[in-house]
Amino acid sequence: MPRLVATDIAAELRKRISAGEWTDIGRIPPERDLAEAFGVARNTVRRAVNLLEVDGTVVRQVGRGTFLADPDPNSLASVVARMEGTSPADMMEIRQLLEPAAASFAATNASNSELNAVREAHQTACDSADMPTFEHWDAEFHHRIFACSRNDFLKEIHNLMRILRNQSPWFEMKKRSFSEERRQTYCREHQAIVDALIERNPDGAKQAMLAHLQTVQRNLLGR
Amino acid sequence: MPRLVATDIAAELRKRISAGEWTDIGRIPPERDLAEAFGVARNTVRRAVNLLEVDGTVVRQVGRGTFLADPDPNSLASVVARMEGTSPADMMEIRQLLEPAAASFAATNASNSELNAVREAHQTACDSADMPTFEHWDAEFHHRIFACSRNDFLKEIHNLMRILRNQSPWFEMKKRSFSEERRQTYCREHQAIVDALIERNPDGAKQAMLAHLQTVQRNLLGR
DNA sequence: TATGAATGGTGCAAAATTGGATCAAATAAA
DNA sequence: TTTATTTGATCCAATTTTGCACCATTCATA
Known part of the structure; x- marks a missing residue:
């Protein structure tokens, strides 16, 4: 079984987000928690979340957390x-x-x-x-x-x-x-x-x- | 039972790829893992993967892995x-x-x-x-x-x-x-x-x- | 208002992973 | 026997992951 890497974690996060796992609270857990949950380093989680951020799935705010972005009706x-x-x-x-x-x-x-x-x-x-x-x-x-x-x-x-x-x-x-x-x-x-x-x-x-x-x-x- | 050789392994990999075994993650396992999984030396796997590489089934990147090429041109x-x-x-x-x-x-x-x-x-x-x-x-x-x-x-x-x-x-x-x-x-x-x-x-x-x-x-x- | 906890942002060096390459010995096929 | 293939081992280079320290911002609470 291939090891979990950034892209895999990004895919997993995407899956859970679209499954509505965090829709109610509007945010995903802190990077440190995700790192622990996935059993990887925080940097790896950060790279995964970066991928979600660039395509607009998620928005980050320093000191607050990482939030689910409102779906942009003008996105491709x-x-x-x-x-x-x-x-x-x-x-x-x-x-x-x-x-x-x-x-x-x-x-x-x-x-x-x-x-x-x-x-x-x-x-x-x-x-x-x-x-x-x-x-x-x-x-x-x-x-x-x-x-x-x-x-x-x-x-x-x-x-x-x-x-x-x-x-x-x-x-x-x-x-x-x-x-x-x-x-x-x-x-x-x-x-x-x-x-x-x-x-x-x-x-x-x-x-x-x-x-x-x-x-x-x-x-x-x-x- | 005939011994597994490079061409056999290439054929098996081709079969699994077209069956969509790794389509979701977009890449096949590391050569070392494949070697172990097939019970064969890594060099043999390398030669098998070479065959997939020359005909464009797969693309390799040092330090990253071996990736499925030719993403479906008819996908959205x-x-x-x-x-x-x-x-x-x-x-x-x-x-x-x-x-x-x-x-x-x-x-x-x-x-x-x-x-x-x-x-x-x-x-x-x-x-x-x-x-x-x-x-x-x-x-x-x-x-x-x-x-x-x-x-x-x-x-x-x-x-x-x-x-x-x-x-x-x-x-x-x-x-x-x-x-x-x-x-x-x-x-x-x-x-x-x-x-x-x-x-x-x-x-x-x-x-x-x-x-x-x-x-x-x-x-x-x-x- | 001041403080501290929680959270994301950044940088870096060490370690691990992965494909690339080579070689000698063992094994199978002709 | 001769030839081709597989094996096992080793080293290299590119890339990613890790672990760590420290910073900046936000927010709740004293």
Whole structure:
């Protein structure tokens, strides 16, 4: 068993804090007590608490103690946490904003080899024999379009949406809503997108992507 | 029973790593511990770990330990970390995608009291005597438009962008680029946005916002 | 008001931990 | 036998942990 070190103690403290161990008193025990409790030197505890302090988990005051920080609603962590509660409808609305734009950028900016990668993902999805394989290459198709939009931030927003969707309970709806017929519809629509990209037609790509996402939305949300 | 050799141990370590045995602590035990655990000499463990190191499974640091490399690039944390490196140009491109849409949504969805809050922020910004106050209410103006777009996810993306901008080194550019003349330009453009919102004119609000962001982009990036 | 206990802040030198490297002897495989 | 691998041992270098002393601030209490 590896020895307890500063980073481990920081992780343990983080765990206990988020478990609400000291929420009632609003503070964590003195460093000297923690050191004794963990069976390490006080300096080690100090380094661990430093880690909690820099990321704003905790605030220290000389002579008073170490206090649990009020969660900052404007911190990255809080924003991401709130995003995790996004509804399918809100998510689809933003997808319909961003993905057509990404397709449009891609038609303008993509290299030929990037376009080939997009087409390849589309082709593999169409050829796939089972649903999990199709879904994987479907996701890859969309991802590769973002990848050649040449806007890294846009690409990362898409990654963010993908992660949020994957960990959302309502994502299961998608799987239930799947059928062979819909798969073929998606393939046709993907083909239209690929065609527009290869024609280097930004507006065509945008429209094709929008049409596809509207189909997805109908299938997913039923309207 | 065949003797445990370096390649066997490497395979076993690989198996345990991909099974997530040490994912939580982010590192594997010290070589000396592994040697003891596998009942083998430390040199053998070293050769095994060498194999994991050359293919990038693991990274070693003298005096610290052996750490799991390749943190999941599809984790929320990785995505956010990559977003922190967003360039001003990419960021502005996405703002020009999202904020006009938010303004359009707001024209349709906002309640009257929400619109009043937007107008209030605009008015306070115009009346502000010093630059920091103006900048605060300028940001608040944009934020309140997102707030009444009625899409929580869109609102949070805006929060995300705001945080990323505030912590970016290039954000200082904005402050350097400020002048009284530009402030007045921004006030006029904000006024146009407010007018369109109050007229409940989605397309007008979208266009006014786009025009404003293009001014901002010119001032920020000089084109 | 004055005092003392409790608490975080800082610095430092010694000890412990950990990966890096080498070598000769023992063992297995060809 | 020849060759390759494992073993056990030793030392080195980077890093962390430890133990200690002392300082500064806060707060309760005399």
